[in-house]
Amino acid sequence: MAAEAPDLRPGRTVVEVRGLVKEYDGGIGRRARGRGGVRAIDGVDLVTEEGEYLVLLGPSGCGKTTLLRTIAGLEQPTAGDVLINGQVVTGLPPRARKIAMVFQSYALYPHKTVLANIVFPLRAAGMARPERERKARWAAELLGIEHLLGRKPRALSGGERQRVALARALVREPDVFLLDEPLSNLDAKLRASARDELKRFQQDVGTTTIYVTHDQVEAMGLGDRIAVLSAGKVRQVGKPMEVYDDPADTFVATFIGSPPMNLVPRDDQLVGFRPEHLLPESAFAASVDREKVPLAVDRIEYLSGDRHIYGTVTGIGKPTRVVSRLPATVDTPVTAGETYDFAVARDRLRFFSAETGLRI
């Protein structure tokens, strides 16, 4: 993991947001009923590092897209500032920010050819024709779409459209790429290859990228760091492994991971452990310090090699329904209706406050 991470140069921040708040007034009806506005972003502080791939992850309606649009300048914040390359750009229009954005729909101009789409930002910048043609060809070559330059967007597949949108973003040589769920319009099979392509593209050009998604698989796979958002607030920022292994609160713990982290109430705490760490006693080496838990199994699912075992644990705290994920390498026989001795390694247990949900 650490070996793969690109060369990050901390100290030079590209995008920074400080105390960002975005409130929508919610229309006449809402004002009339005496309610205030809706806070889509509720005091967000975030810093990217140069060349970093930062993923904004959260459920729909958490404010991640609004945050991205505010960075782009398509929305103006109610309070707080956006800084790009150390300069406050709050209030400036998008074109003055040296950013490029790829939309969920790709937003290619349907009446223009691929070439005309790619040179559009350059023409807007007043670049001379030979120069912009050269640049468009360079971008097209980098993305392998030279043979498509004469076509109209409607004649392209989803993956090709993504590449055209990336080329259009790339030619401007922006300080930061902003990507808004660019994979959600693709079918499942194409999505995996397009994700791989996005990652390699970003590593090739080395431009700081902020990527919005609600899909944790995309987030874990693409991000150098992940910022988990919920209800307009950043819950945790960290490397994918940190966010997964050391969630800052119960929201992060249950939003990330499939199936999510098990949470068992004990006194005024919640004890959390990942399904793959709840294993039969016999699967542990004798030296591992572990907490024994009897598991009354009621259902077993067999999913691509793994067994998902649903049952009720006792012994940790209140009896709670949990999930255990047994990898194919654990072949202990388990049947529904029986109770087995399971265990969790003690260093895998995470403790949260039952009241606030925060990590203790």
Place this chain on the structure above:
Amino acid sequence: MSAVREAEVARTPVRLPAARRRFADREGTLAWLFLMPSVVYILVLVGVPFVLAIGFALSDVTAGDPSYDYVGLRNFRRIFDDPVFWRSLGNTFIFTGVSMVLIVVLGKVLANIMIANFKGKWIVRFLVLLPWTTPVTLSSIAWLWMLDSIYSPIDWVLRQVGLLGKPGDLLGSGSNMYWLGEPGLAMASVITVHVWRLTPLAAVIMMAGLMAIPRDLEEAARVDGAGYWRRMFEVTIPLVLPVAAVAALFGTIFTFTDMAVVDVLTNGGPNNATQVLTSWAFFRGIDGGDVGQGAAIALFLFPILLAAAIAILRAVRRMEVG
């Protein structure tokens, strides 16, 4: 597996009674039934008059002598020899052409205003639509007063701001402009009233077209660094072009076939300066009683309108496919 198969094959499927199929399920019959009113409407109110017009155009029917005598193309030869006909034809093209350009441009501008987000938007929409909802004769009469030769409030305003009435003023030393009395001004006045009346319709059609453009495209253009005019001319206008073409088609046909504004404001005058084909056909055929000639003049509109409709619909289809 095979046992199940045999059991299924052995059982004859039971046919449910036809009564289960309600009247509303019979789509073939329903289609005919629902189409019938419009088919009848078109046949009776469009087809019959059209055939009748062709018949009259080839006859010597007049208001005084309604008996039908076939005279071949005599009516057409006569109208071609009449300089007023040619003048009307020319006026029709000027009237339609200038009106259409203004209507499409102003319609686009109004549509942009109507989709913008601001307080009191509903009252602007309401005001914009007002000219379209007012009956044309009523609004034309109001305009008739606005353009009155002596009491025109427009002239009054011009006099007050010092553009008219004293020697050396920009618009002349006369006390009035005589909007409907000077040939050039009369045409300009007729066009102005017509544009005023049809622009709301064009604006509403274009508003629908503008709202159908995904917001992403506009935002992508903003991020790409395009300013207002570049976004307007390179993104918005090309994308509303098919809709604008439909608006232009409607407008052309309305303008070409309209005589209410001309009839109320100028009656074709002064000296036929604002005479258009429709008003001329009306004067000859109805006022003048020469039904055959009136029908022949009116028929002259048909090939022109047909060609315009085909041309515009083709352009729209090419844009959709391209």
